[in-house]
Amino acid sequence: MKVVKTIEEIRQEVRFLKEKGRKVAFVPTMGALHDGHLSLIRLARELADDIVVSIYVNPEQFGPNDDLDSYPSNLKDDLAFCEEEGVSLVFTPDTKIIYGDEKKYFKIEIDELNTHLDGGSRPGYFQGITLVVNKLFNIVEPDLAVFGQKDYQQFQIIQQMVYEFNHDIELIMAPIKRADDGLALSSRNAYLNEKERALAPLLYQGMQRVVKAIQDGLLKPESLLKEVQKDLEAKSFKNDYLGVFSMDKMAPVTSLQKGKRYLLAGAVYLGKARLIDNIIFEC
Amino acid sequence: MKVVKTIEEIRQEVRFLKEKGRKVAFVPTMGALHDGHLSLIRLARELADDIVVSIYVNPEQFGPNDDLDSYPSNLKDDLAFCEEEGVSLVFTPDTKIIYGDEKKYFKIEIDELNTHLDGGSRPGYFQGITLVVNKLFNIVEPDLAVFGQKDYQQFQIIQQMVYEFNHDIELIMAPIKRADDGLALSSRNAYLNEKERALAPLLYQGMQRVVKAIQDGLLKPESLLKEVQKDLEAKSFKNDYLGVFSMDKMAPVTSLQKGKRYLLAGAVYLGKARLIDNIIFEC
Numbered sequence: 001m002k003v004v005k006t007i008e009e010i011r012q013e014v015r016f017l018k019e020k021g022r023k024v025a026f027v028p029t030m031g032a033l034h035d036g037h038l039s040l041i042r043l044a045r046e047l048a049d050d051i052v053v054s055i056y057v058n059p060e061q062f063g064p065n066d067d068l069d070s071y072p073s074n075l076k077d078d079l080a081f082c083e084e085e086g087v088s089l090v091f092t093p094d095t096k097i098i099y100g101d102e103k104k105y106f107k108i109e110i111d112e113l114n115t116h117l118d119g120g121s122r123p124g125y126f127q128g129i130t131l132v133v134n135k136l137f138n139i140v141e142p143d144l145a146v147f148g149q150k151d152y153q154q155f156q157i158i159q160q161m162v163y164e165f166n167h168d169i170e171l172i173m174a175p176i177k178r179a180d181d182g183l184a185l186s187s188r189n190a191y192l193n194e195k196e197r198a199l200a201p202l203l204y205q206g207m208q209r210v211v212k213a214i215q216d217g218l219l220k221p222e223s224l225l226k227e228v229q230k231d232l233e234a235k236s237f238k239n240d241y242l243g244v245f246s247m248d249k250m251a252p253v254t255s256l257q258k259g260k261r262y263l264l265a266g267a268v269y270l271g272k273a274r275l276i277d278n279i280i281f282e283c
Numbered sequence: 284m285k286v287v288k289t290i291e292e293i294r295q296e297v298r299f300l301k302e303k304g305r306k307v308a309f310v311p312t313m314g315a316l317h318d319g320h321l322s323l324i325r326l327a328r329e330l331a332d333d334i335v336v337s338i339y340v341n342p343e344q345f346g347p348n349d350d351l352d353s354y355p356s357n358l359k360d361d362l363a364f365c366e367e368e369g370v371s372l373v374f375t376p377d378t379k380i381i382y383g384d385e386k387k388y389f390k391i392e393i394d395e396l397n398t399h400l401d402g403g404s405r406p407g408y409f410q411g412i413t414l415v416v417n418k419l420f421n422i423v424e425p426d427l428a429v430f431g432q433k434d435y436q437q438f439q440i441i442q443q444m445v446y447e448f449n450h451d452i453e454l455i456m457a458p459i460k461r462a463d464d465g466l467a468l469s470s471r472n473a474y475l476n477e478k479e480r481a482l483a484p485l486l487y488q489g490m491q492r493v494v495k496a497i498q499d500g501l502l503k504p505e506s507l508l509k510e511v512q513k514d515l516e517a518k519s520f521k522n523d524y525l526g527v528f529s530m531d532k533m534a535p536v537t538s539l540q541k542g543k544r545y546l547l548a549g550a551v552y553l554g555k556a557r558l559i560d561n562i563i564f565e566c
Contacts (some may be wrong), residue, residue, distance in 0.1 A: 006555055007449065035316060104447055105394045105396050105440075105443050106391060106392070106393060106444060106447045107414075108392075109389070109391075110388055111387075112388055134449075135447075135448065138449040138450055139449050139451075160388050161389060163383070165418065167421055168294060168422075
């Protein structure tokens, strides 16, 4: 496994792999790797010959009140983790390498797909993500890239960018990896104290309750969604959003249709952590 | 020479060239090829093994009052021209191939560099250009691309995009190609009738007069610029802009400094044609 820091090095290494006819998969991360990332890497390994992992905490996707300064980081563990999983290349640029020192003149604006869910709650979040992912795609030029379903809106927006910007990259969505008690794995779970960690699975449990009720015939889930949010608040969660959204545009849906697929997505604050989760289900 | 229409075909052909270790130059055009394009193609040939020319009239860079519907087009002549110049591949997509049928969600916004010159006069013009050039760069993935100095602001904006988006492409600026009487070659010169064509070189002559006066010591050229514009108006030109701009940010400069390089740029309407021209000079 090679660990490289500069754009020139990673380009050269990937070119070298491609010249040998190897299929290259890319797993972009912000480090603090956990078993969720492991599942992305293992899926990548099934689909490609070599895996490139990037580890870069992108400041452009953090708002002024977000946790940029406290975002968990442990490069040594991350590298050991990648080594063990047979990753070929780890790209660890710093912000000077990614964004340079000079003024930036370009912005990527996203219409409509960015209105709800995290796009609605976190102004600038997806603009920051597309900014860095567009760069990383042009730097690494992989054959395919793997992202997790936990960030479903991110996947959809990046998929649309790949289509509109004509990146020659296949995107793969990996299923959500959960702890035994159902909590979706996330680097931010590290912020939870023991008591909060014990409460955290209630988000997924509440969401499972909504999906079950819908599949049992509830086509207007609004009051149930409110009830679940109320229950979470009673357990010291602070709600951001919880709702059913269309799969393609991620627009809120209040009246569901039998036989259609939907996204149930929620975001809550618990202690210092902001947790998100979602379930894709058929009505 | 191969002529291909689809993204899959052009990608496959370029990949084939690269696998043979050939260096690929790209000359994006809107067709109606003339000796200005010829000079771009010949410069490309000096710097690379194979040349890809794209011929595509990009509707996104035309405003509602622009000449999209009447823009000159002669694919048969263009292809013969490319064949004669030893071009390897011509990419002739249509708008369905480039933009698809569906709603677009992404916009590229350009700060500051887009404020003056054609950026100021033609709202949406450079957003449309960067939209299509970003696509073409990701589709063709050339080693280098050649653009003409006549569109100096275009070159600078695309250069900045290449930097900020991390396209792995070297940009080359080719000098302005002029007719014997000094008129900068342009596909839009075809709109000029005989009388207008005879008057057209006055723009460049007026600009040469300004550069000479500056190099003779005139450091505040504003009143001379106005005089030149007045002279042009008297000859039936309609002025858009004429001014001295900084080389990097293309901001207006009213008080020049000895020893520095500047851009003198002008745009006029003459009959049905909008003509632009520029001179890079040292003060």
